[in-house]
Amino acid sequence: MANWSDPRTTPSGLGGAAAGAQDVAFDAGLRSYMLSVYNYMASGVLLTGLVAMAFAWGGADSMAAKILINGGILRYVVMFAPLIFVMVLSFGINRLSTAQAQGLFWAYAVTMGLSLSSIFLMYTGASIAQTFFATAAAFAGLSLYGYTTKKDLSGFGTFLIMGVVGLFVAMLINIFLKSTVMDLAISAIGVLLFAGLTAYDTQKIKSIYAYVAGTDMMGKTVVMGALSLYLDFINMFLFLLRFMGSSRN
Template sequence: MQNQFDPRTTTGGFDPAVSVGVPRAARDAGLRSYMLSVYNYMASGVALTGIVSLLFAPYAREVLINANGTGLSGLGWLITFSPLAFVFAMSFGINRMSTATLQLMFFAFAAVMGLSMSTIFIVYTGVSIAQTFFAVTAAFLGLSLYGYTTKKDLSGFGTFLIMGVIGLLVAMVINMFLRSPAMYYAISAIGVLLFAGLTAYDTQKIKSMYAYVAGTDMMGKTAIMGALNLYLDFINMFQFLLSFMGDRR
């Protein structure tokens, strides 16, 4: 999503962690502060989504589901696709937007995602939703820690993972017409694996960006966009895993 700010797409092989003339201790402290900002944004976004989803859940059926109870209403479709509009607006407007505007867009996106995801409380029990959330949280922390600490360059996996996500979206559209239970579970299993891999990859990518944005006006913006990437990894992994762990009502 943020390839234009990904150092791995433009560098010639030198270590992105090296900043000439800056003491290592200062670099490390700056990097920790930067990553903490990313994780704070990401965690706040997930928390906001959860709160909005819980509060809106009692009204989700009458607002988002059509009168026949067989699919989404017109407003339901609008709310479902609105988060995508926010993602595109943030990604393509990052150079024109101020940090404050981008921050507002991120939290608006998280709130709309909460409205969209409120339907899970119609389909699954609260206990199974909570169990899946904590399982994904533990997995996310482990995968992100790996991406942050590993010395292995994960950039080679990026193209493969992104192509996998595109293929997954195509398969999901096809299965909207086929309605195959086997294909549904296969998509869910592949989705969990793809976004698990993207969690580690995105974490390393965000870490590598720091050397190129430190001390510039892009630092706050890339922190927000990094948080958006990790947020999407977490939410997608949660939704796909819920297909397996969730107990239907």
């Protein structure tokens, strides 16, 4: 859900053999572009997972336990650092070089791993693995739908983003209410919202290719596309984990 444009169009053809050749070249370029997006996204998720496991290694004696539970102000640095990276990438992408955007993406994946290491202290490894594979299967299906559907999903974008804003407001409120029923409702809505955003973002990323193909912006849009899908995957995983996760206590 990065802060970037949302076109829903395809390039115009010429006609006859020229149009056919242009379409073939465009399709090949689009496949390569989307593969790059998915490679970055999947590598980012893998890096986050490896960092989270390493940081949480040792359970109660791990660095994760010492910092995220007893780390004082350092705890909040680790927790909120990923948000800073997202804001820099989302709002500063036009001023960044492709190499800088890529570096920030990898740094973001590492800081997210540090932040998410706490789930290995809260849930069993088996339930985390089960939830991860369930999320991966759902993500693959939803992203495939977003890529192949002829239906314009842009109309759902505003609704979904407003829903996410409302969801996080509800989460803040529930910190004080501590309502179990509200927590379950938030988790269910969160899964649905980020499922919808997976399809929406995939179609948006696909559409943007028509505008950036062959330009200097293509490398940066690959990173931003990967970031959007990464956020969709991670959030869907975390909300689903609240249903499927088995507590260590």
